[in-house]
Each structure stands twice: as structure tokens, then as C-alpha cells.
Amino acid sequence: MNIFIQCILIIGSLISIIFVVLCIRWGRGRFRIDDTVSWILMAFSLLVISLFPNIVISLAYFLGFESPINFVFLFIIFLLLQKVFCLSLQISQLEYKVSTLVQKIAIEEHERKTQEVE
Amino acid sequence: MKKILLIIPAYNEAGNIAKVIDNLITNYPQYDYVVVNDGSKDRTAYICKDNGYNFIDLPVNLGLSGAFQAGLKYAYAKGYSYAVQFDGDGQHLPEYISSMTKIAEDGEHDIVIGSRFFKAQKPFTVRMLGSFLISFSIRLTTGRIIKDPTSGLRMFNRKMIELFAFNLNYDPEPDTISHLLRRGATVAEVQVQMQERTAGESYLTTYKSAMYMIRMGLSILLIQWFRN
Numbered sequence: 598m599n600i601f602i603q604c605i606l607i608i609g610s611l612i613s614i615i616f617v618v619l620c621i622r623w624g625r626g627r628f629r630i631d632d633t634v635s636w637i638l639m640a641f642s643l644l645v646i647s648l649f650p651n652i653v654i655s656l657a658y659f660l661g662f663e664s665p666i667n668f669v670f671l672f673i674i675f676l677l678l679q680k681v682f683c684l685s686l687q688i689s690q691l692e693y694k695v696s697t698l699v700q701k702i703a704i705e706e707h708e709r710k711t712q713e714v715e
Numbered sequence: 716m717k718k719i720l721l722i723i724p725a726y727n728e729a730g731n732i733a734k735v736i737d738n739l740i741t742n743y744p745q746y747d748y749v750v751v752n753d754g755s756k757d758r759t760a761y762i763c764k765d766n767g768y769n770f771i772d773l774p775v776n777l778g779l780s781g782a783f784q785a786g787l788k789y790a791y792a793k794g795y796s797y798a799v800q801f802d803g804d805g806q807h808l809p810e811y812i813s814s815m816t817k818i819a820e821d822g823e824h825d826i827v828i829g830s831r832f833f834k835a836q837k838p839f840t841v842r843m844l845g846s847f848l849i850s851f852s853i854r855l856t857t858g859r860i861i862k863d864p865t866s867g868l869r870m871f872n873r874k875m876i877e878l879f880a881f882n883l884n885y886d887p888e889p890d891t892i893s894h895l896l897r898r899g900a901t902v903a904e905v906q907v908q909m910q911e912r913t914a915g916e917s918y919l920t921t922y923k924s925a926m927y928m929i930r931m932g933l934s935i936l937l938i939q940w941f942r943n
Contacts, residue, residue, distance in 0.1 A: 621941045630884050630942075634933050637941070694775040701774040 602666070606647030614640040639676065718796040719816060721748040722786030724779055725803035729757040735805050736768050743809045749789055750803065753782035780886035787871075787880040798876050800869045800887050807868045811907040815870045818903050825875050826892065828861065829868030830904035837862065845928045849889045852935040857896040862904060864889035875900070884942070890934035894942060 617636045621628055646653055646669070657668035721739065725732050732750065739748050749769050752760045754776035763770040771785055783800060790798040797819060801807050811829055819827045837843055849864045869887060871879060875895075879885045896902060 618941045621938070627883070630890070630934050630938050631930065633938060633941075634930070637937065638933075697775050 603647060603650060606643070606650075610640060610643035610647050614644060635680070719746050719799065719812070720786075720790045720793070720795040720797070721746050721799045721801040721809070721812070722783060722790065723748060723750045723801050723803045724753055724782035724786065725750050725755065725759050725763075726753040726776065726779075726782070727755045727757045727759060728803040729755070729759045729762055731804045732759055732768075733762055733766060735803055736763075736766070739809055743812075746799075746809065746812060747795070748801075749786055751782045751786045753777055753779070780888070783887050784880060784885075787876050791876050791880045795876070796873050798871045800867060800871070802867050806909045806911065808908060808910065811868070811905065812870070815868075815905050815907075818905050819870050819872060822901070822903055823872075824903040825872050825895065825900040826902045827870040828863060828866050828892075828902065828904045829870075829907040829909075830863035830866055831907065831909055832862040833904040833906040835906065845924065845931075848928065849931055849935065852932055853889065853893045853896070856935060856939055857893055859896050859902070861889075861892060861896075861902065864892060866907075866909075868907060868909070888931065890931050890939065893935045894939055897939065 614637075617633065617640050621633050621637075650665070653669055654665040657665040660668065662668040662671075723732075723735070736748065736750065739746065747769075749771060750763055751771045752763060752773060754773050760770075760772055762768075763772075771789060773782060773785060777785070787798055797816065799812060799815070801809075807829065815827045815829060818824065831837075832846075837846065846863065846865050850861060853859065853861050853864055867887075879887070879891075885891050892902060
């Protein structure tokens, strides 16, 4: 692998690790541990890949990719798609919960008002 | 004003809840209790209402930690000194709460765990493999031995009630215990017996157990180092 690309990858993965860790440490109360796990794993696996590109290179040639970087891109795109799908699922559940809550509050408010009138 | 509150999260516990609460009311009137109905899809809420139990009805399902946190907020608002995490499926026995309270008060411990394996030997089964791994992880990161980290019977003092009630990432789970140990909280264990659940399904189905183990392992071994 081109040494320049490798340097960029190492720096990029280090930055992403530092960024994720800082967010967990200083952004406390905003990030649930369950949600940080995938990001930490992703950041560390990027670092491993950039330090030992031979893992990816041999895997890519084994699978028949012409360029290993194509394999990296494809794999990361797959991971991102998967992440987006999970987020979309979570948003659906959140929307359902929010509407359930809004309806419950509205109905209780209505009942309270009618009781006051009586 | 009684000072101990039993928080009983209940998700689809229609088959067990009446037995558990009736036992508490008739045999253990010295303890207050609150059932937190976690958006159950069965008759849990009706049963609580019909029998006049003290219960909080969550309109949506939050999961165990969200339901328990609702109970802790109630405990905090009502000024209880101790809150006990108590299962609604009948596997926890209230007779052990007095010994847990004694240990918590005498030793001024933050958390007291009702432990199945404090004195008794932990059986070497597949089900207990997870428990072994979590114990080992906690020992590795904190140097402390918690023999039954996955026990769901835990007592929290006033300080912990406040901490758990108003903070994110303080789930009533082993990784939080590990985190608190690292931060200097005192945790004690008391030997208890537990019963097998009689009806309904546990929060932790066999299918979820593996995911639970992975989450706990990652959280204790990896994430805890980045938390403050």
C-alpha cells in the first residue's frame, strides 16, 4: 500500500479514536454507553487496518478485488449502510414512543379539563 | 415514614405480580413498595389497579433500566433512605432484605448485592459462564471480587439513589457496579437464596443473554477506561 495513504489512514483513525473518547469523557450524560460501543470498535479497527494493511490486502486479493482500497471502501460503505439502517429503526421506535406519550398527555389533559368544568 | 422502598419493575408479569405483592403486603408491611409497570402488553396494569397496589404506569416500554430509574426518581422524591431493586417474577425473596439492610447500615455501604454465591459455590454450568466472565472482568479492572454481579437483587443507599435517578449510563447492571467500584463506592454482598420464576418470561431471554454478555464485557473491559 502507498505509504502516503497509510499515513493518512493512521492519522485519520487516531483522530477518530481521540474524538470518540473525548466525546465519551467530556460529553458525559449525552452519550449512552450502548451507543458508543460500535463507534469505539470502528475507530480501533480503522487503526488496526491502517497499521497492518496486509490483513486487508491479502483478504482483498483472496476475494478477487483489483485494488485493496476498493475493498476497504466497499466494506466501510457496508458498515455505514448498516449503521444508517439501525439508526432509522431507532428513529421509528422513538417516533412511535413520542406519539404515544403525546396522545397520553393530551387525553389526560382533556380529562382533567372536563373534570374541572363539572 | 418507612425508609426502605422496594422498586419492582414489571414487564408482562400478569402471572406473577399479584402473588409477589400480596406476599409483601401481608408478610412484610415494614417495607414500602412501588410497582413500575413498564408498558406491559398483558394485564399487569389492570391487576395492579384492581388490587389497589401502589404502582407507576409507564405509557411506553422503556426497558428494565428506564423502569427502574422511574422507581428511583419516585424513591428520591419521597425521601427514602434505601431502595431495593426487586424482581416482579417471584424469584427474589423479601426475607433477605432485613439482612441486606443490616449490612448496608452497619458497614455504611453504598450498594448491597443479594448474592447467590457469596458463601455458596457457584455451579459450573453454561448459564453461569456469563457470571464467571463478568466477575473476572470486574476483578481485572477493579481488583475487587464480586461473586454474583448479575444478581438482580440490589440495595442502594440515598447517595446511589440520587446518582442513579438523575444520570445517564447508570443502569442497574454489572458494568455500573464496576464503574462505581473504580470510583470508590463500597459494595457488599449478602448470601441469599433465589427461586426459579414460575410464570411469564424474563427480561433476559436466552436469545438476549449472549448479546447482554458481549455488551457487559465490552463495557467493563473497554469503555470503562474512557469514562470519567
